[in-house]
Amino acid sequence: MSREKILAAIKQNQPESTALPKLDGLSGSMAATVAAYRKVLEGLGGKVYEIGALTEIPVILKEQFPDLQRVIDTKETPRSWAHEDPHQLSDIDMAIVYGQWGVAENGAIWLAEEDLHARVLPFISQHLSIVLPAANILATMHDAYDVIGVINTGFGVFIAGPSKTADIEQSLVLGAHGAKSLTVFITQ
Structure with a gap:
């Protein structure tokens, strides 16, 4: 049979x-x-801070991570880094990105390509901070998919971290294949 017939x-x-x-x-x-979101994310090893203004973020990060050298804030840092070879981003100590939707049932946050500028950013940085409006916390993944609908960007990802793995002896390792820590700043 020919291909057309099949x-x-x-x-x-x-x-x-x-x-x-x-x-x-x-x-x-x-x-x-x-x-509800805080309870789940902190159970996963993340930290949650409710803030009134974005200006609080650098102060909190300086207290929590006093040795940060290279910090990229996707809204503040000039975007020239976004076009770098991803290998050149490997020395990022902290990436601050802006999430669109948070999910209370699993602590995940939806990040879209237009907010990241470089797909590798949340995975290559040593530590990750995500800013999320309190009004954008949804109960379940079903709610999140209803809100997100058809994805109109080339890339999007749900992140609930920090990354972790456990070996056969049940030794938990944080930051095994991604950021070593996740800090979520919830804005009012």
Whole structure:
């Protein structure tokens, strides 16, 4: 059989379309609150700070990480770094990025390409800080996917960190394949 005949036969024998299942029963009882988000993220090893102004971020970071050398804030730092060879970003001590949506049930935050400027940034930096508006905390991943809808960017990722792994002896290692720490700044 030729390729065209095979494709025509497949097209002719398609199953009928069916509606997607309702997911209403899967939403659970997680609250879409800062307190619920904090409980989960801190359980994962992250830190959460509620702040009134972005000017508080450098002060808190200086207290928590006194030895930071190279810090990139995607809203403040000139964007020339975004076009660097990703290997040139390997000496970033702290990346400060801005999340769009947070998920209380798992501590994840949605980061889109337009907010990162370089896809590798949250993964290559030694430490990661994410700024998230309190009003953008959702209860579940189902809620997050409903809000995000069709992704219109080339890249987006949910991050809940810091990264971690455990070996056979159950020795937990933070920062095994990404940032060693995650600090979330929740703005009002």
